[in-house]
Amino acid sequence: MTVSNALARRTGMPILEAGHVWLAGAGPGDPGLLTLDAFAGLQQADVVVHDALVDQRVLALAGEQAWFEFAGKRGGKPSATQADISQRLVALAHEGRRVLRLKGGDPFVFGRGGEEAMTLAAAGVPFRVIPGVTAGLAALTAASIPATLRGVNRAVIFAAGHGAEENFDWGPIARAGQPIVLYMVMHNLKQIADALMAAGLPPQTPAAIVASAATPRERLLVATLETVAAQARTNNFEPPAIVAIGEIVEFRGRLLGVTPSTRDDTKDKS
Ligand SMILES: C[S@@+](CC[C@H](N)C(=O)[O-])C[C@H]1O[C@@H](n2cnc3c(N)ncnc32)[C@H](O)[C@@H]1O
Structure with missing residues (x-):
């Protein structure tokens, strides 16, 4: 159990288990608009896979153990395809990571979260969806x-x-x-x-x-x-x-x- 998992158990936060993915909304920018469940995910995640529109102030709330993977479009550079991103989530879960997939706003509003959820479901990866302020x-x-x-x-x-x-x-x-x-x-x-x-x-x-x-x-x-x-x-x-x-x-x-x-x-x- 990681330190952050232990903290979650003590404080009654929902637990992000090893090998699970949380597909969470980061809201529009202001960290004050983040849900407490998304915050719990940030605190516990081993890896945060995020889009370009996720605010740096939100990412700064991640636990010290977390590393970040960028999965968006930036500066005209070639970006990962949607299939690549979905498969990366499956691979990280299969490695036993605690995965937070963080998307701007709400993951199911114009965010392609539905496609990622379907890939996770098809691969048998346990996941949950946390809404965000769209x-x-x-x-x-x-x-x-x-x-x-x-x-x-x-x-x-x-x-x-x-x-x-x-x-x-x-x-x-x-x-x-x-x-x-x-x-x-x-x-x-x-x-x-x-x-x-x-x-x-x-x-x-x-x-x-x-x-x-x-x-x-x-x-x-x-x-x-x-x-x-x-x-x-x-x-x-x-x-x-x-x-x-x-x-x-x-x-x-x-x-x-x-x-x-x-x-x-x-x-x-x-
Ligand atoms: C790919 S969609 C993602 C929408 C996101 N899933 C949501 O629920 O807000 C990106 C679009 O969301 C809108 N958007 C995202 N963040 C915004 C912000 N902070 N202010 C205004 N529009 C924003 C813009 O129209 C942007 O082109």
């Missing part, structure tokens, strides 16, 4: 935008913006009349905004971008569907970012106690 919700909260408001919306649509080049049909999403929270959208923002407007969403629909939510680099831009892509370019908004579209964006002003506005507005918190 960037879409963290970004709304960071911008003081409520995800749902009684009488305003009864659904929230989470969508991936990299579907544009695949001829994804944005019509049903535009016509749903519910707020849309877009991930991985910065490269296709103009095409997607155009597609939503072509499908009937009014150009004046409020829109906000929250970049690097819950990190010291957090930035916010409030615009309209018609202007958001140009504003993002002018103000050099970069990924990772969430774009929220819909009436809920207007309520930000009320939460902040100022008059709601659809004017283009940027705020850099760095």
